[in-house]
Amino acid sequence: MDGNDHSVVRAVLAGDKEAYGTLVRAHSAAVFRVAFRIIGNDADAEEIVQETFLRGYQRLATFQLRSGFGTWIYRIAVNCALNRIDRPGVEAEYRHGEENDPEQKIVQVAADTADPERSLLSREIGTAHAMAMQRLTPTERTAFVLRHLEDRSTGEIADVLGIAPNAAKQAVFRAIQKLRRELAPLRGNA
């Protein structure tokens, strides 16, 4: 895929704008997934996907052919998501939505049982998880998402976040500590 991607990148840089569509089609799902996991809602995640590919196109001339396009665009996506979190209002808006939009809560939890009591409990757990994630700092949340959900190494996380590997490791550690602490009451209920 990387070899193909590289030839597509060359074509785009040579003036074939349409070739960029191949890269967008191939990597949109992965970019959406990581954006959603960091930002927590699909409307923002979709905007991040657009922003990521737009930035990617604008910076394509700086793309080093020795790395994979997927890895490169992934980094841009994580940075776009982090920038989005840093914007004032986005977090508050998200939390407000979490707390007040019942439909949103249903989306967050896998309702795999017909038992209303279990369904309610599952919904509460899902909401608590989402809230605990939102209480992490943007760096902690992103580091945790990349480590725990995206299965990225500490080195890769450090690279994406532009921090030292030890700082990345500490961010993951702090995130886990906070999550364990936040979710402790749920374990008592379960």
Add this chain to the structure above:
Amino acid sequence: MRHLSEEELIALYYGEAAAGSVAASHVHACRECSASYAELKQHMEAIRPAPVPQRGAQYGEEVWQALRPSLVPYESKQRGWHIQMQWKAAGLVAACALLMAVAFIGGRYWERQKSNTAKTDGGVHTQTSKRVVLVVLTDHLDRTERLLVALQHADPGDAAENSQLQSQARELLASNRLYRLSASEAGDPALAAALDRLERVLAEVANDPSLSAVDLDRVRKEMNTEGILFEVRVLLSRTPDLQSGAEHAKGATI
């Protein structure tokens, strides 16, 4: 026996190489650490992320169709880049022409100042300071000459050399700034204004990190360096008495 810290247990959970087999064997042997690790594992597995909403098979196509109208083909960008480079080259040529004009006016100005000073009595101190300024002017012209020669013979593919030329241009810019200040203090607004214009152009050239080999090559071709060199030499020869002074003060700085 030292028990494993939470951080070490987390590293072990993620299978990080640094945690290694030592930690794994310790967990195996130590009941307390084994219990802590089992608890951590349970907690980690319980952290369930919100499921990622599924996107259809056409999602990539939808993203592309939304993005497509806002993209400008790279070919156009390249064309834009060429235009930008042409402007840069034109700026360099204008800078050189301005430099020549400034050198000429400067020469005239200092010559006049020198003759006025010679007419006054007790002007030893003034004459000395003027001589220093004139030596600096000669030095400035020498350095300009060297830069022009270097530009004329620059190898477009030699990044190190091009970088050195940029560095020299920066030094020239600093000298030029001092000239401008001197001219302002001496009450010559025309010279100061000309030097100010030159300074702006030189600053743009000297501080442009994207000045590439192609730019220098274009400069070399378009600025007619030979003509400029000839004029610089003529200016130097117009002040023969300074030549000797300059010889003594080579390398002097303001």
